[in-house]
Amino acid sequence: MKFIHKYGAPKRFYQLAGTFIPWFAGITAVLFVSGLYLGLYWAPPDYQQGDAYRIMFVHVPNAWMSMMAYVIMASFAATGYIWNIRLADILARVSAPLGASFTLTALVTGSLWGKPMWGTYWVWDARLTSELILFFLYVGYMALQASIDDARRAAHASAILAIVGVVNIPIIHYSVYWWHTLHQPASLTLTNQPKIYATMLIPLIVMSLAFMFFYLTMLCVRARSEILLRERHTDWVRKLVEGKP
Amino acid sequence: MTWAQFLSMGGFAFYVWSAYGFTAVVVVLNIVQPLTHKRKVWQGLRRGLDDGEEERHEEAE
Amino acid sequence: MTADVLTAMRSVFGRELLVFWRRSTEVMTALVFFVIVTTLFPLAIGPERHELMLVAPGVLWVAALLATTLSLNHLFASDYQDGSLEQLLMSPHPLSLLVLAKMAAHWVLTGLPLALLSPLLAVQMALPAKAIGTLVVSLLLGTPTLTLIGAVPAALTLGVRGGGVLVSLLVLPLYTPVLIFGAEAVAASAGQGFASVAHLSLLGAFLALALSFAPWASSAALRVSLD
């Protein structure tokens, strides 16, 4: 039996997510506060970059999350498309704006980190370039979703785009890396950032967990309103709406 | 470590704080926007959002 | 059974060429676009040969890529409007093979002429003679991949508002690996005579991957668009 039963899933997810959101939100808040304290105050300055390296604690988690969110989005989209499960379509659709925000933050914090290190805001560094292309993939996904009225066709069409996209991500990633080494083989790049000491690893992990829980929380919040919209013709939604004045 | 020292971030105050500031803005936006959207959805449902959509379907066979 | 599929594919290929030939003005637009875009650059950068030479590989490849993107909607759009695409879905033969035949016809009418025309424009862009051979080979290897990859967004955006611009938004990120190694191959052989065989073999690898993936993906996309 598929673990997500196609018809009952949206309603059960709505209720389940409803109970978990406060907990997730709480954990996110705690992680963020401790992550900021550890990253900005507790961790010692780097001998090479001084305090500028602290940008790493927001840049790296966002870069990871931008990649992870795309893979999660693509797998929800594929599940929704192949087994025709509406809940998966909804989770894929709401994951996109979050992933795009992570990518945008990674780009901006990356260039802000680049300035003190190389003197310019934008360096065609391999990681930033593939991050930028990932951002275009997100924008393409959301544009396709927005331009198709029929919810099911929009979900399935963008699912195919996400699957094609997720296949292309490693190819784009390595092409950009090889392209980069062809042109600037020797220079310091963001890829080989300063050696990570234990004191740096701890804030990095805490901040990464914080962003993961943040993603989880907001995914549930966005999914719940999307479920209400998509299931507005069902009885349980109608009862819900009439119930609450 | 005085407050001023902390703020100066070893001279990189502008870069560090704008990086964290931008991240904060994106995080807050990603909290506020879904919540306002949620309220709009509830208002729409209460007003019977689907009536509009029903007419639109009548013509498209 | 396979004989039927081959005849079906051959006749889809033949039909596409016949239809395009009768509408040859549309075919020419991609070629003329390629020529115009490449001629813009000397006007913008200036006529100095050594400057043009530096940008020539990139300009020629970007122009070829944009020309292909522009012509992507020739693949399905008119068949979608008159209903023959719907009939194609109702054919007893595997859709991905029929779509592959359509893509081959599209390449013969856009990718191939681009590659054959590129030497003229290479001369105009002061590309060293020794690199022109690599340019043609890289385009011959690269443009089929562009058509194959481009067929998926073209199928996804059928009948969608703003479909034309949307296709290029969806397709250009997917084109970056082909662009990188296509332009690199030409630049390598134009420059210090690096062996561009590495880049060309990568283009070949991309083509093989696209051949194995794109027909399935675009027929799935067609089924979704006509659902």
Add this chain to the structure above:
Amino acid sequence: MSDGLFAARGLACMRGDRTLFAGLSLELAEGQALHVRGPNGLGKTTLLRALCGLSRPARGEVRWRGELITDLADDFTAEVAYVGHLNGIQGDLTAGENLEVARRVFARRTTPPQVVSEALERVGLRAIADRPARYLSQGQKRRLALARLLVLRRPLWILDEPFTALDAASVVGLSALIGEHLAAGGLALIVSHQAFDIPGIEDFELARYSRTRK
């Protein structure tokens, strides 16, 4: 009566987030035809497209000779001839070329070439066989689309508004054509707002399964 050659059970289709109809079942055996009736907006076209496998129903199953059409895939489409709102005619090809393509691409068994001229003859388009299809009138284009039925020779005909743009004589001609098809053991599902008379055709009221709140 044999268990229906072509059957649908518990079929439900949606448009956007709204369920058009649900729990729909129907059966067709050799020589039988159904006239799907119901006001606009109930999803008649959606039903026909779901039955011929063009669109995926939200729930339910469609079976041909007892097997699911999703499993049969191409083997099922080889048995169905679908005429939708669009004629499926390429304007740049002549009437004859359009049917020739249909013969080669869509007919699975190698059907003999003269089938094309016979089909053109039957729908009265023989005289303009080599005129580009874009110059044909709407009625002629519709007849050309119906001529494809003769070229494809498929047992199950699914026709969505086949009589549109046809003059009275052509309506009679097409009805006879369908009658012959049924007599030869074929099956047909027809949606049409125009009056036509085909012996033995039964009505199928879609309204019975409709879920759209009026």
